Amino acid sequence: xxxxxxxxxxxxxxxxxxxxxxxxxxxxxxxxxxxxxxxxxxxxxxxxxxxxxxxxxxxxxxxxxxxxxxxxxxxxxxxxxxxxxxxxxxxxxxxxxxxxxxxxxxxxxxxxxxxxxxxxxxxxxxxxxxxxxxxxxxxxxxxxxxxxxxxxxxxxxxxxxxxxxxxxxxxxxxxxxxxxxxxxxxxxxxxxxxxxxxxxxxxxxxxxxxxxxxxxxxxxxxxxxxxxxxxxxxxxxxxxxxxxxxxxxxxxxxxxxxxxxxxxxxxxxxxxxx
Amino acid sequence: xxxxxxxxxxxxxxxxxxxxxxxxxxxxxxxxxxxxxxxxxxxxxxxxxxxxxxxxxxxxxxxxxxxxxxxxxxxxxxxxxxxxxxxxxxxxxxxxxxxxxxxxxxxxxxxxxxxxxxxxxxxxxxxxxxxxxxxxxxxxxxxxxxxxxxxxxxxxxxxxxxxxxxxxxxxxxxxxxxxxxxxxxxxxxxxxxxxxxxxxxxxxxxxxxxxxxxxxxxxxxxxxxxxxxxxxxxxxxxxxxxxxxxxxxxxxxxxxxxxxxxxxxxxxxxxxxx
Numbered sequence: 030x031x032x033x034x035x036x037x038x039x040x041x042x043x044x045x046x047x048x049x050x051x052x053x054x055x056x057x058x059x060x061x062x063x064x065x066x067x068x069x070x071x072x073x074x075x076x077x078x079x080x081x082x083x084x085x086x087x088x089x090x091x092x093x094x095x096x097x098x099x100x101x102x103x104x105x106x107x108x109x110x111x112x113x114x115x116x117x118x119x120x121x122x123x124x125x126x127x128x129x130x131x132x133x134x135x136x137x138x139x140x141x142x143x144x145x146x147x148x149x150x151x152x153x154x155x156x157x158x159x160x161x162x163x164x165x166x167x168x169x170x171x172x173x174x175x176x177x178x179x180x181x182x183x184x185x186x187x188x189x190x191x192x193x194x195x196x197x198x199x200x201x202x203x204x205x206x207x208x209x210x211x212x213x214x215x216x217x218x219x220x221x222x223x224x225x226x227x228x229x230x231x232x233x234x235x236x237x238x239x240x241x242x243x244x245x246x247x248x249x250x251x252x253x254x255x256x257x258x259x260x261x262x263x264x265x266x267x268x269x270x271x272x273x274x275x276x277x278x279x280x281x282x283x284x285x286x287x288x289x290x291x292x293x294x295x296x297x298x299x300x301x302x303x
Numbered sequence: 304x305x306x307x308x309x310x311x312x313x314x315x316x317x318x319x320x321x322x323x324x325x326x327x328x329x330x331x332x333x334x335x336x337x338x339x340x341x342x343x344x345x346x347x348x349x350x351x352x353x354x355x356x357x358x359x360x361x362x363x364x365x366x367x368x369x370x371x372x373x374x375x376x377x378x379x380x381x382x383x384x385x386x387x388x389x390x391x392x393x394x395x396x397x398x399x400x401x402x403x404x405x406x407x408x409x410x411x412x413x414x415x416x417x418x419x420x421x422x423x424x425x426x427x428x429x430x431x432x433x434x435x436x437x438x439x440x441x442x443x444x445x446x447x448x449x450x451x452x453x454x455x456x457x458x459x460x461x462x463x464x465x466x467x468x469x470x471x472x473x474x475x476x477x478x479x480x481x482x483x484x485x486x487x488x489x490x491x492x493x494x495x496x497x498x499x500x501x502x503x504x505x506x507x508x509x510x511x512x513x514x515x516x517x518x519x520x521x522x523x524x525x526x527x528x529x530x531x532x533x534x535x536x537x538x539x540x541x542x543x544x545x546x547x548x549x550x551x552x553x554x555x556x557x558x559x560x561x562x563x564x565x566x567x568x569x570x571x572x573x574x575x576x577x
Contacts, residue, residue, distance in 0.1 A: 089399075091399060091403045091404075092403075092406055094410040095409045096414075097375065097414050098376050101372045101375050102372050122398060123365075125396050126450040129325075129363055132365035132368070136365070140369065140371050149426075150455075151424060151425045151445055151456060151457070152396075152448050152452050153450070153452020153453055153454065153457070154451065154455055155450050155451050171425055174400070177428065178400075178429040178430050178431075179427055182424065182427055182471065183426075185461045185467075185470065186462045187459045187460060188460045188461070193459075193461075197456065200455055200456075
């Protein structure tokens with residue numbers, strides 16, 4: 030998907046919400062467990078119910094890998110089921126030497142029709158660039174994550190005065206640009222969002238951690254939105270586990286709609302400022 | 304597997320060789336391609352042939368994931384086929400927020416019987432510790448890798464005067480110890496190996512990059528061996544693709560034996576120094 034298409038979907042949906050498909054077989058409603066493929070059945074109903082409120086879906090690959098070959102099949106069916114106009118993110122956090130990253134790119138971009146994959150930058154340039162070789166696909170580089178452990182290395186300053194995450198962003202921007210690269214930017218502090226936006230004014234950010242992890246959607250939007258939106262904000266548990274009974278999909282839709290309505294407002298308020 | 308058992312296998316095999324199962328469907332001999340599961344058939348014959356010369360096997364997960372569900376099955380069959388006294392490493396370079404890393408740990412340690420997994424440290428403590436919760440399993444943290452891109456971030460100095468890889472090792476050693484944690488240490492320069500060994504005198508290092516990537520086994524052994532060996536040296540392509548005809552397994556055995564004989568010598572020369 031091209032950047033202009035993504036922005037066009039955002040404008041028509043009035044939303045920059047990504048629904049995280051962290052589908053845990055332990056947490057899905059009991060009545061689905063008798064289905065042949067309960068994980069896919071759950072995802073299918075969640076997708077049907079939330080479609081009009083979001084622009085992206087993000088399966089967290091670990092949840093599928095933990096189920097072995099069967100999980101891999103549920104994942105493949107899920108990706109095929111997501112409509113073409115939705116942005117499909119493989120939350121995989123992959124990254125290895127060049128020939129190996131190429132194979133991960135093949136797995137997610139060729140064998141499955143993901144539009145984007147999250148990539149860990151620790152191994153540097155040749156671990157990231159194989160993902161960038163695919164036209165109209167996106168590499169989402171971990172920059173500043175939202176978890177506790179982000180403090181351990183990402184916000185340590187180097188001798189040039191940059192935090193590691195800043196160095197990661199600056200170097201990554203030499204390898205790709207805002208047409209094929211995004212960054213993961215945790216949303217727990219709005220002043221951070223303002224700083225990081227200055228560093229990459231035109232890139233899309235994938236923002237986890239709004240809701241359950243305590244980030245404020247208003248603050249993130251205020252400091253993160255650009256003239257072409259520039260934000261994809263993820264919510265997983267808050268939407269897909271809104272309830273745990275026969276009405277789970279309806280309840281997921283209600284939760285997604287609430288977020289979408291808030292986003293609609295911020296698109297008016299903050300996008301116009303540009 | 305406990306550290307003492309691993310060392311005991313090293314002593315009886317007179318080897319610290321790991322055979323990397325980077326099994327590429329494009330590269331396996333033509334006569335195997337008519338088999339029902341060519342990847343597993345190839346691995347099976349490689350394992351049978353190299354068993355007496357190595358102490359570990361390391362499937363590179365990307366090669367299996369690139370084949371989808373079928374690849375996942377080949378991987379599972381391969382891990383089951385490897386004898387119990389061999390150390391089984393999932394070269395997966397995983398790492399995510401806590402609940403997600405837990406699921407990766409489940410996938411590789413519970414659903415499959417891997418003894419160890421390689422882990423990327425960028426997301427910090429809570430991305431690494433879920434792997435450490437498994438008894439007699441090993442977390443192999445990326446420290447100083449052997450690829451070109453290792454220069455981009457790993458050898459950048461922070462304001463405390465540590466390289467990033469040093470910081471990763473020092474912090475990781477607060478989360479685990481030499482009974483459940485190893486480090487990936489690239490072998491391309493022997494002076495580096497000496498420095499890094501000082502930092503972690505008791506930990507096992509998984510060393511890629513000997514052979515194809517130009518590291519010298521002698522130098523690595525001289526500066527890396529400890530009183531309980533402390534080294535697992537991997538070779539992938541040099542062994543499994545020693546030839547590409549009906550004799551591929553025999554040729555792999557010859558290549559593995561050459562490395563083992565060299566290691567036998569270094570175990571005498573350098574282990575005694577301790």
